[in-house]
Amino acid sequence: KNEVEQSPQNLTAQEGEFITINCSYSVGISALHWLQQHPGGGIVSLFMLSSGKKKHGRLIATINIQEKHSSLHITASHPRDSAVYICAVRTGNQFYFGTGTSLTVIP
Amino acid sequence: SAVISQKPSRDICQRGTSLTIQCQVDSQVTMMFWYRQQPGQSLTLIATANQGSEATYESGFVIDKFPISRPNLTFSTLTVSNMSPEDSSIYLCSVDGPGELFFGEGSRLTVL
Secondary structure, three states: OOOEEEEOOEEEEEOOOOEEEEEEEOOOOOEEEEEEEOOOOOEEEEEEEOOEEEEEOOEEEEEEOOOOEEEEEEOOOOHHHOEEEEEEEEEOOEEEEOOOEEEEEEO | OOOEEEEOOEEEEOOOOOEEEEEEEOOOOOEEEEEEEOOOOOEEEEEEEEOOOOOEEOOOOOOOOOOEEEEEOOEEEEEEOOOOHHHOEEEEEEEEEOOEEEEOOOEEEEEO
């Protein structure tokens, strides 16, 4: 059983579409991170959430602590958004990672 | 924020050889984390490296296979020893900053 589950596993969208990626977790957490991994392997941190909602440009992340669920939204998607998006949760000094959602945005 | 320089970015290695991956951070950090990401899989923590003490290994990972050095607060190395094709993965170092996780660019190893 994985502590962090993401859906969908793969996602293909047309440029301009609104995209939602979901993350559910089963452990008590102090924070949840959304990460972006590019084809070369490097990982960039997008958001850290402990409650509520955050917005950065076209990206929006929300978290519901009671339901142990978070969503990452991308508005007006663009081909450069194509990447793997990873949800990670922190409990104490330990991190648990989802398997990632592979997003492809087609022009 | 922290910038992590990791190298090599990729390498193709022969079975039975060893490869050392280096990570340099542009600021002093207490803990550095080493992860493995096998094809199509999530990140798996190999070990946590603290300066001045032995690294702490996760279940399934041992020091003989993945020796780690942490000579100072800005640098660490991970060696993948006696490699086999099953070691083909992306290896990443990471540090934990306030409000953010920082990762190196990753080292993509292919073992033939």
